[in-house]
Amino acid sequence: MPLHVPPAPAPALRSVLTALGSPTAVREARTPSLVRAQGPATPELPLPVHVLDQIGPAGAPVTRLAGWRFLIRCGDRAVAAAETMLTPDGWAFSHFFEGPYIASTERALRQAETVQQSYQPRLLSVPGLYMLTLWLHGDTTADAATGHPAATDLLVPLAPAPPGIAAHSPHQVADLLPVLTLRVTPAPLLSA
Template sequence: MPLYVPDAPAPALRSVLAALCSPTAVRAARTPSLRDARGPLVPDHPLPLHLLDPVSSRAGGIPRARLTGWRFLIRGAEEGVVAAAETMITPDGWAFSYFCEGPYLASTERALRQAEALPAPYQPRLLSIPGLYMLCLWLHGDVTDGDDAQPAPADVLIPLAPAPPGIAAHRPHRAADLLPVLTHRLTPAPLLRTVV
């Protein structure tokens, strides 16, 4: 089924294009593949980036998520995806944040291909779980939802590689099944009291 990719906010896209046109921003990036890319660099596959908040669970134990930015895959003319550019929301609107590279780039592309092969239509997003050093492709079932969408039990999560120990990368999970496991892992263990 086709993916219903939401349009990135125009100011977010403009901030990424401005950063790509800035030799200073590209040279300062800690992304050798971006600095070494030949030909024009093009932002592609914009995905809203949400942060999972395990403390704020809703009915059914599904935690809330909040939009923190947009991530664009950056393609070189010859090299394919060479980096990602992330934007963030500020009091003045959307602004370029940073360039990055690493295993999540290829893993994101692979998960998007997996998602396109699924039988139902989805709206792709990224879900970050920083306490576990984890990133998932979040396939939201309501393709009409806006930026403030929340994970629904029937949504699909595809953990990107590298995934934390015990969680298989690129294996699709229902949100109702995976999110409670992640929330449990993020819950601090109770302190043991010693009796004197």
């Protein structure tokens, strides 16, 4: 089934296009592959980036929208990504970056396109574990900037994943969330 990629806010896309058109922004970025890229660079596959702030008292994940991420494609491959953030003045370009999450995101999206059910792709960051997942949200008509992972949504950990969590293996939120909760929750102090 096809993925229903949500449209990014127009100001977020404009800010990335402006940054891509700025030789200074591209040159000052720590992205050698973007600097060396031959041909036009285009932002594609906008994905909202949500952050898992905590696990609520009923075990429900508490998330917030942190920005939009665009894969930057030159020719037939993504060479970098651009991140935007919400400021008091609206959406603004934040930074370019590269690294293993670029190829891992592309791989996870290709895998997700082979699943029978339709999903809305998002990214879910778990800062306490230095973990990023592709979040496949079952409500394809939902506002991509809002909402929380539903129990039946899928999370696909991106590589590199934390030890003991297999990258690129899809898990229902109801199955993976307890594992993440145990990992993020600090161990109680033992009294003497």
